[in-house]
Amino acid sequence: MKTWPPAALAFALAAGAVPAAAEMRPDPEIAAAAKAVSPADLGATIHALVGFGTRHTLSDTTSPTRGIGAARRWTAGRFDALSKACGGCLVIDRPRQTVTGARITTPAVIEDVLAIQPGVGDPNRVVIISGHIDSRVTDVMNATSDAPGANDDGSGVAAVLEAARVLSQRKFPATIVYAVLSGEEQGLYGGKVLADYAKAKGWRVEAVLNNDIIGNAHGQDGKVEDQAVRVFSEGTRPGETDKDIAARRRTGGELDAPSRNLARYLADTADAYLGGFKVRMIYRADRFGRGGDQAPMQEAGYPAVRLTEADENYDRQHQDLRTEHGIAYGDVESGVDLPYLARVTALNVAALAGLASAPPPPTDVKIAGAVTPDTTLSWTPAPGAVAYKVWWRETTAPRWEHAETTTAATLTLKGVNIDDYFFGVSSVGPRGLESPVEFPGAAGAF
Numbered sequence: 001m002k003t004w005p006p007a008a009l010a011f012a013l014a015a016g017a018v019p020a021a022a023e024m025r026p027d028p029e030i031a032a033a034a035k036a037v038s039p040a041d042l043g044a045t046i047h048a049l050v051g052f053g054t055r056h057t058l059s060d061t062t063s064p065t066r067g068i069g070a071a072r073r074w075t076a077g078r079f080d081a082l083s084k085a086c087g088g089c090l091v092i093d094r095p096r097q098t099v100t101g102a103r104i105t106t107p108a109v110i111e112d113v114l115a116i117q118p119g120v121g122d123p124n125r126v127v128i129i130s131g132h133i134d135s136r137v138t139d140v141m142n143a144t145s146d147a148p149g150a151n152d153d154g155s156g157v158a159a160v161l162e163a164a165r166v167l168s169q170r171k172f173p174a175t176i177v178y179a180v181l182s183g184e185e186q187g188l189y190g191g192k193v194l195a196d197y198a199k200a201k202g203w204r205v206e207a208v209l210n211n212d213i214i215g216n217a218h219g220q221d222g223k224v225e226d227q228a229v230r231v232f233s234e235g236t237r238p239g240e241t242d243k244d245i246a247a248r249r250r251t252g253g254e255l256d257a258p259s260r261n262l263a264r265y266l267a268d269t270a271d272a273y274l275g276g277f278k279v280r281m282i283y284r285a286d287r288f289g290r291g292g293d294q295a296p297m298q299e300a301g302y303p304a305v306r307l308t309e310a311d312e313n314y315d316r317q318h319q320d321l322r323t324e325h326g327i328a329y330g331d332v333e334s335g336v337d338l339p340y341l342a343r344v345t346a347l348n349v350a351a352l353a354g355l356a357s358a359p360p361p362p363t364d365v366k367i368a369g370a371v372t373p374d375t376t377l378s379w380t381p382a383p384g385a386v387a388y389k390v391w392w393r394e395t396t397a398p399r400w401e402h403a404e405t406t407t408a409a410t411l412t413l414k415g416v417n418i419d420d421y422f423f424g425v426s427s428v429g430p431r432g433l434e435s436p437v438e439f440p441g442a443a444g445a446f
């Protein structure tokens with residue numbers, strides 16, 4: 001029979017050595033994984049990707065040296081090599097769809113390259129890291145000019161491969177999927193291919209960390225922002241029924257879609273493992289008027305966020321390689337800051353390891369307590385959880401502030417008025433690792 005807190009933790013609590021309940025406690029194995037991220041390996045991946053000249057979605061697919069086909073085969077080869085190094089721990093798959101659209105005028109094959117590391121406990125529960133391999137220049141239809149895409153999104157692909165290298169050396173209860181997507185610049189097609197693939201497999205996708213433009217710390221405004229990354233998340237989920245919307249308008253939840261609580265989880269992860277490197281949560285699904293591969297995953301009902309560097313340089317994105325009036329345009333390797341990219345990658349590694357090691361959030365979270373001085377939460381237990389934390393925060397606070405722990409499937413917070421706070425529940429596993437917080441009702445359900 002499991003007890004909570006474990007003896008060692010109870011002693012530490014008594015000694016005052018453990019952070020307050022609201023802080024994520026670092027786990028030594030996860031800290032070691034985050035530390036294993038190599039700036040040199042990230043740089044080698046970007047160098048190899050740039051070497052394919054262009055990776056435009058409509059570029060050459062048969063050349064062994066140039067175009068998106070060669071780049072995808074190289075990526076699959078890297079996954080193969082990593083799998084050999086871990087005793088065949090990765091399943092490599094290349095789902096594809098033939099599509100047409102506004103930016104694909106004749107039918108083209110969109111192919112993603114996936115490496116799947118099946119979980120040893122609950123393989124149907126899945127956490128995903130993604131980046132897109134395709135690149136572009138000024139004219140989105142130009143499939144032949146050199147389009148190095150070092151940062152957009154060579155940086156994201158490098159993070160995916162580096163996460164695979166580090167985490168494939170370890171075992172996790174949940175499945176981790178390393179996803180290299182195509183067709184982003186032509187209309188987010190690779191994200192849709194991935195969403196359809198996840199649905200067909202019947203995965204319970206708990207988190208998607210989409211990395212797009214994560215490698216540059218020198219903003220166009222001249223600032224250096226090398227100690228923060230932006231995490232974009234939606235506040236409400238798609239597919240709400242009229243009844244769900246009415247309930248959310250009445251009692252709240254517009255700040256607590258699972259994607260938003262995944263963003264909070266990333267912010268906690270940075271605080272616990274990244275030594276001063278911060279997540280800047282942006283309460284918006286993506287940058288203003290722009291899109292990314294997290295969107296099709298969100299549309300499919302999966303919690304998903306977008307990571308993007310803190311301060312972008314637009315002279316280096318979607319540009320023909322050229323110099324004009326002394327300004328060098330183009331997405332070249334020298335525009336990537338490898339130590340910065342390594343920090344963002346380490347955040348991904350720590351978050352994936354934490355999510356895949358912890359139990360899933362509880363399901364069917366309910367809340368009651370109107371016209372009483374207390375608030376009661378209840379839920380359906382999560383497989384593998386040994387305890388739960390009930391969280392609350394001021395309605396205007398961005399992060400969860402207070403928590404109480406229980407081993408039961410319900411908890412009454414005495415003297416905490418339901419009117420005055422937002423509430424949620426996380427699951428805690430035997431190592432003390434926690435799931436993201438789940439807000440009650442349809443608005444917050446993972």
Ligand SMILES: [Zn+2]
Nearest residue numbers: 152153212213
């Ligand atoms: Zn991009």
